[in-house]
Amino acid sequence: MACAARVSDMPACWPNTRGFGSNRRMLDLRYVVEHLDEARAALARRGEAAAKSLDPIAALAARRSQVIVRLQALREEKNEANAAMAKADKQSDEFKTRREALKRISDEIKTHEGEERVVQAELEAALLGVPNMPAANVPDGKSSDDNKEVRRHGEKPSFAFTPKDHVDLGVALGIFDFDRGVKLSGARFTVLRGRGAQLERALMMFMLDLHTREHGYEEIWPPALVNEESLRGTGQLPKFAADLFKIASWEEADPKPDAPKRDLYLIPTAEVPITNLHRDEILDGDKLPIKYTSYTPCFRSEAGSYGKDTRGLIRQHQFDKVELVRFEKPEHAEAAHEELTRHAEEVLKRLDLHYRVMELCAGDMGAGAARCYDLEVWLPGQNAFREISSCSWFTDYQARRARIRYREKAGEKPQLLHTINGSGLAIGRTLVAILEQYQQADGSVRVPQALWPYMQGLDESHLITRYSSSRTYT
RNA sequence: GGAGGAGUGGCCGAGUGGUUUAAGGCGGCGGACUUGAAAUCCGUUGAUCUCGCAAGGGUUCCAGGGGUUCGAAUCCCUUCUCCUCCGCCA
Numbered sequence: 001m002a003c004a005a006r007v008s009d010m011p012a013c014w015p016n017t018r019g020f021g022s023n024r025r026m027l028d029l030r031y032v033v034e035h036l037d038e039a040r041a042a043l044a045r046r047g048e049a050a051a052k053s054l055d056p057i058a059a060l061a062a063r064r065s066q067v068i069v070r071l072q073a074l075r076e077e078k079n080e081a082n083a084a085m086a087k088a089d090k091q092s093d094e095f096k097t098r099r100e101a102l103k104r105i106s107d108e109i110k111t112h113e114g115e116e117r118v119v120q121a122e123l124e125a126a127l128l129g130v131p132n133m134p135a136a137n138v139p140d141g142k143s144s145d146d147n148k149e150v151r152r153h154g155e156k157p158s159f160a161f162t163p164k165d166h167v168d169l170g171v172a173l174g175i176f177d178f179d180r181g182v183k184l185s186g187a188r189f190t191v192l193r194g195r196g197a198q199l200e201r202a203l204m205m206f207m208l209d210l211h212t213r214e215h216g217y218e219e220i221w222p223p224a225l226v227n228e229e230s231l232r233g234t235g236q237l238p239k240f241a242a243d244l245f246k247i248a249s250w251e252e253a254d255p256k257p258d259a260p261k262r263d264l265y266l267i268p269t270a271e272v273p274i275t276n277l278h279r280d281e282i283l284d285g286d287k288l289p290i291k292y293t294s295y296t297p298c299f300r301s302e303a304g305s306y307g308k309d310t311r312g313l314i315r316q317h318q319f320d321k322v323e324l325v326r327f328e329k330p331e332h333a334e335a336a337h338e339e340l341t342r343h344a345e346e347v348l349k350r351l352d353l354h355y356r357v358m359e360l361c362a363g364d365m366g367a368g369a370a371r372c373y374d375l376e377v378w379l380p381g382q383n384a385f386r387e388i389s390s391c392s393w394f395t396d397y398q399a400r401r402a403r404i405r406y407r408e409k410a411g412e413k414p415q416l417l418h419t420i421n422g423s424g425l426a427i428g429r430t431l432v433a434i435l436e437q438y439q440q441a442d443g444s445v446r447v448p449q450a451l452w453p454y455m456q457g458l459d460e461s462h463l464i465t466r467y468s469s470s471r472t473y474t
Numbered sequence: 475g476g477a478g479g480a481g482u483g484g485c486c487g488a489g490u491g492g493u494u495u496a497a498g499g500c501g502g503c504g505g506a507c508u509u510g511a512a513a514u515c516c517g518u519u520g521a522u523c524u525c526g527c528a529a530g531g532g533u534u535c536c537a538g539g540g541g542u543u544c545g546a547a548u549c550c551c552u553u554c555u556c557c558u559c560c561g562c563c564a
Contacts, residue, residue: 083495410519
């Protein structure tokens with residue numbers, strides 16, 4: 001269909017019929033080694049650092065295969081000698097001679113195994129730091145200034161008064177309690193109350209209902225704490241540890257001597273647990289595509305962002321989000337990415353919110369994405385569009401790291417699938433957009449019609465007012 | 475938290491130091507028989523890395539890691555997971 005014609009735009013590694021080796025990789029090692037210049041050129045579109053991340057790869061790969069070839073030859077020799085030993089008379093001189101010889105081979109094998117481990121670890125570390133290659137038709141550019149507007153929905157609401165921002169509106173309505181959020185937890189934590197809390201819940205249910213009933217996604221309720229391996233699978237670790245909240249492991253209170261580290265992390269997005277549902281699995285081809293939607297709280301430490309968006313709900317350490325995640329065959333992935341983006345947009349359309357769709361340029365995309373659309377909603381209080389969803393096509397980048405594969409037919413080789421995800425949507429920011437776009441001259445806020453079924457207790461005016469905001473909903 | 479038990483291929487399950495390159499069964503796939511199906515019979519059956527233009531070789535994998543040994547699914551240490559019982563808890 002439409003997508004098939006454009007698959008040829010992608011770099012040659014996408015057919016991904018290769019395996020992934022005993023180490024984790026994000027880019028296929030063989031592809032990188034055999035097409036080093038091509039890979040470097042593709043990564044250079046992200047910036048110099050991305051291209052440079054490839055530098056150590058070729059030499060390490062050569063060292064690795066050298067060690068492996070020697071090691072395998074030694075093992076073969078050992079296996080043959082062993083078989084002979086099994087048959088030999090254990091009292092004979094021949095047996096003793098063979099035992100000496102085998103001892104030497106074994107020692108050499110151990111030496112090489114040590115070497116293999118070292119090289120493998122170095123190579124893995126190097127590969128984990130390499131970002132994904134942008135799809136060929138992603139626009140060039142260095143920063144968000146170079147992103148391309150793809151389309152726009154609705155119009156900026158016009159006000160006969162000066163619109164307020166969501167902070168002024170929410171505080172006046174009594175639905176945001178920033179001070180008590182600080183008291184309980186600190187900066188960037190907020191308490192919602194009354195109609196504010198109800199609106200948050202209404203949005204969550206509205207979004208889940210839309211995606212499960214009309215868009216065909218299965219609802220998932222995952223853990224909010226995950227292990228390190230899960231975060232590696234989706235690419236948050238090892239590079240972005242600073243953005244995560246890490247929970248002290250229980251062994252820390254009662255350490256066991258040889259226990260492996262069991263750190264847990266609060267999920268920064270449902271993408272992590274949902275994508276990792278199928279980590280280390282080989283799925284039947286006829287089960288694809290798999291479409292999941294999930295509501296979770298999300299936790300971000302936002303290290304290094306101090307001073308940015310300190311006011312209001314825009315940037316919180318804890319926020320709610322409904323996520324969309326898809327597992328796709330490579331040949332359907334590009335079209336699926338477009339469709340998922342439309343599914344996220346549908347939430348904004350039903351809420352009748354003005355927004356635009358931006359295609360990110362090569363320099364502005366997240367490390368795992370090959371293509372990415374951001375949905376930006378209009379915030380009259382800021383007189384600006386702000387990101388409310390980010391819809392990414394990861395090609396096989398996450399699938400390789402998390403070892404998620406599928407088998408087209410029984411008997412065929414497993415191959416890596418493609419993952420796609422996007423917010424559908426960030427609930428706090430949706431709430432912000434509703435307050436700002438639906439505000440009235442008197443500071444009350446009209447509730448979008450799509451949410452009426454979820455907002456018990458509203459009168460015919462469908463307004464959230466200071467008077468009604470904290471009353472019971474009956 | 476306490477006391478026991480157990481982790482083997484898609485599933486069940488045998489295997490306590492060297493013809494195990496993991497028996498046998500189920501399931502799957504292919505074939506024979508059949509008008510078709512069932513039943514029966516025969517064959518086949520995973521992942522991984524690597525050498526090779528290819529045909530085809532070889533390596534690794536018995537929950538994970540480490541150790542003993544010429545040699546480990548098998549012995550030792552350790553971690554994880556699951557099950558049973560007791561206690562506690564929403």
